[in-house]
Amino acid sequence: MAKTGLDIESRRRVFSWFLGLMFLVLLARLVQLQIVQHEVYFRQSEKNRVRLVTLEPPRGQIYDRNHRPLVENLPCYTLALLPYHYRGKEALLLNLASFVGVDPNELLQSVRKGYRTEFQPVKVRRDVPFELLAQIQERWLDFPGLLIETEPKRSYVGQSRLSHVLGYLGEIAESELKAWKGEDYRPGDIIGKTGLERQYERVLRGRRGYQYVEVDALGREIRMLPMEKWTPPSPGLDLILSIDDRLQAKLEELLRGKRAAGVFLDPRNGEILALASSPDYDLHWFAGVLDPAIWDSLVADPCKPLLNRVTQGLYPPGSTYKLITAFAGLNERVFSPESRVTCGGALAYGGRTFACWYAQGHGSQDLYDAIAHSCNVYFYTMGMRVGLDRWARYSKLLRFGQPTGVDLPGERGGLVPDAQYFDARYGKGGWVGGTMLNLAIGQGDLLTTPLQMAQLAMVVANRGKGYVPHLVRAIENPLTGRQVAVRPDSFEVREIRPEVYDIVREGMWGVVNAPGGTGRGCNLGDVVVAGKTGTAQNPHGDPHGWFIGFAPYDSPEIAFCVFVENGGSGSGAAVPVVREVLRFYFDEVRTERAGELAGRTPTSFVSLASISSSRAEVRP
Ligand SMILES: [Zn+2]
Structure with a gap:
């Protein structure tokens, strides 16, 4: 099936929309930091430093053999915090947990698990509803060091369910972090757990981008460094299935x-x-x-739906x-x-x-x-x-x-x-x-x-x-x-x-x-x-x-x-x-x-075994 120009154009739009969305979130912070709290930060500006902010790539989408979409991405907001602000402040952390609706023990555990340095954000809640986002914006000063990140969330749009074929995503386990060492995975990352999502993880995932943000002595963002210093994320590749x-x-x-x-x-x-x-x-x-x-009911079901x-x-x-x-x-x-x-x-x-x-x-x-x-x-x-x-x-x-x-x-x-x-x-x-x-x-x-x-x-x-x-x-x-x-x-x-x-x-x-x-x-x-x-x-x-x-x-x-x-x-x-x-x-x-x-003459071929083992082999 030949791809129409329109089709490619629409995907380009989706991708730029994604980048745009991430940009908007950052911009909102910037306005807040630069205009609203300008005075506060101005005084501390001598102690500024630069922090690396990661930009998540959109995950590859999945189509059936006739290019009918099966899996797409929806934007999803993730709440992260900078550990620096909560060091030795357990009461503040517990307060935050109840405010964002996370079990306090779970929150403490996420922070412990995801901790790398005091100024690297740790994810504490995924899929934050829009109403809560607004409340977080309002109470920004009560809870310092909070960040909103965007992450793609899967949306299933096919006529069929394809549960066992597509498989699902989930937060990376400690054993997986070890197994995928050297491939830029971090605690809190989302990874393919079963089905094609797992088999083709390397193909679907894409590569992270990076951007530099100037932060103050407390690790708070003050301004973004110029665009030319960005490394844009590289989107995951799409899968065309043989499934009808x-x-x-x-x-x-x-x-x-x-x-x-x-x-x-x-x-x-x-x-x-x-x-x-x-x-x-x-x-x-x-x-x-x-x-x-x-999850418990799926695992306990004697009919074994996960099998x-x-x-x-x-x-x-x-x-x-x-x-x-x-x-x-x-x-x-x-x-x-x-x-x-x-x-x-x-x-x-x-x-x-x-x-x-x-x-x-x-x-x-x-x-x-x-x-x-x-x-x-x-x-x-x-x-x-x-x-x-x-x-x-x-x-x-x-x-x-x-x-x-x-x-x-x-x-x-x-x-x-x-x-x-x-x-x-x-x-x-x-x-x-x-x-x-x-x-x-x-x-x-x-x-x-x-x-x-x-x-x-x-x-x-x-x-x-x-x-x-x-x-x-x-x-x-x-x-x-x-x-x-x-x-x-x-x-x-x-x-x-x-x-x-x-x-x-x-x-x-x-x-x-x-x-x-x-x-x-x-x-x-x-x-x-x-x-x-x-x-x-x-x-x-x-x-x-x-x-x-x-x-x-x-x-x-x-x-x-x-x-x-x-x-x-x-x-x-x-x-x-x-x-x-x-x-x-x-x-x-x-x-x-x-x-x-x-009507189909593909430009190049790749063997089945080589694609799931290395993304480098596939360069469409
Ligand atoms: Zn007989």
């Missing part, structure tokens, strides 16, 4: 009220179009000052994982696609009975039937012949048991159990009977994230080729509008033969399109969808429902995974969600995307 705000809002709406996760991505480049975890939380709670009661289920939730994948057993069985030539297994509703093994979900039995099944009907007995049989070692090897080939590398902090890698794992857990020889049968149908100690399952759908859609899933598409300079595009890392699973991919793809076609397929509910008619359902038993209540897949079948442009915790079944809980999202994608989003892909 409307598709995201649709997915969020469909997951609301459930404990669930959904991710839809473009298999041609790994760009994530929608990623939602439910329940979520309102990011506005974190803008300004977070109410501790809200990003897409990247951090670990679940047994159930029957969706039969695809891995199929890859191993076919590629190792254990079975041919025509090999048949008869399902009588259960399989006896090692003195135990392993049931098929269809108690009456599926009868004689080849691979295509077994995938479409999700027959357990077929995959028990195949899994036994594959064996644990080969099964674990194919799991790892298809990138399970390790994080995908998505650009979000805290991603988990799941667990692919192998012989070593079982030996350690149950003792040598203590685990053989039946272990492989459970793993072959995606049960047992195996754990995956919904994002890993979407990645599998992408790899199958592309017959072995994959891209690291990611959320940031480009970094943009807010002053020039110039962009640097993200070039995702790619990989290829070459050990699996092309015809094996074709067979598994055809099996997934049957799930949605053949009679008796478990994903028939996602048959869209005009667009051919392929997929695999899963219903995963778990010790915590009803089975989890899964559905993974891609569309259109012949030239995939969207791959997906939807997971519903304790949803009952894949076909009942997850398939209807996917159907609605795909319908919306093919009816509303796709036409706009056609133009987007044609």
Whole structure:
């Protein structure tokens, strides 16, 4: 999408507005100091000295793939004080605390924590309401050494909530101050805590500016030194996400009220179009000052709203994982696609009975039937012949048991159990009977994230080729509008033969399109969808429902995974969600995307790994 001149112009205006605002606050002080209190200060002018005042840069803004704004900045006033004036004057400090509405102990603590020198301001209250600002101005003489600073506060303006993707900001912790040593962070600074705000902290933050102010012997500002001595702040860079705000809002709406996760991505480049975890939380709670009661309730909530289920939730994948057993069985030539297994509703093994979900039995099944009907007995049989070692090897080939590398902090890698794992857990020889049968149908100690399952759908859609899933598409300079595009890392699973991919793809076609397929509910008619359902038993209540897949079948442009915790079944809980999202994608989003892909020629590229580690690498 080409940027219009108007657009750049409007951002320039926002930035100059910001600088202007800071200037105004300083000017107000100046008038007060120079005119109102001129006499007082004139007498002390011989003892003047110079103090460095920092100018906070506006934080980078965040846009969706069509440049629809998602996160903007609002000005926010922060009250700071110069410790000098309160040295040994506890009564005055307590008085101040009650005047500005801060807990006295908290105020004492802020001063202690933020103290650097007696003439360096310490932040004592964020997000000061306007009425209080006016009162502070009136009582300026009662409370010497007070300063008002402006800081940006996040404002969320998208149609979607995107809580887990965007993440929130918060005051820097002591551990973070240590970890970010040497990067100009100070106590009281605001820093990205989760999501993209954290992952791209270095890109979004910008650089502080400095200005010199002449102060008197008591550290009070008398006048600003000439403009040429300023170092203006350098604004943070903007993020252009791969998220489509409307598709995201649709997915969020469909997951609301459930404990669930959904991710839809473009298999041609790994760009994530929608990623939602439910329940979520309102990011506005974190803008300004977070109410501790809200935080406590978020942490205590048994539905875990702070958890990003897409990247951090670990679940047994159930029957969706039969695809891995199929890859191993076919590629190792254990079975041919025509090999048949008869399902009588259960399989006896090692003195135990392993049931098929269809108690009456599926009868004689080849691979295509077994995938479409999700027959357990077929995959028990195949899994036994594959064996644990080969099964674990194919799991790892298809990138399970390790994080995908998505650009979000805290991603988990799941667990692919192998012989070593079982030996350690149950003792040598203590685990053989039946272990492989459970793993072959995606049960047992195996754990995956919904994002890993979407990645599998992408790899199958592309017959072995994959891209690291990611959320940031480009970094943009807010002053020039110039962009640097993200070039995702790619990989290829070459050990699996092309015809094996074709067979598994055809099996997934049957799930949605053949009679008796478990994903028939996602048959869209005009667009051919392929997929695999899963219903995963778990010790915590009803089975989890899964559905993974891609569309259109012949030239995939969207791959997906939807997971519903304790949803009952894949076909009942997850398939209807996917159907609605795909319908919306093919009816509303796709036409706009056609133009987007044609008209875009970014000037330069940067790799995903290098941007989050260093701002210096990105210069749009
Ligand atoms: Zn069966």
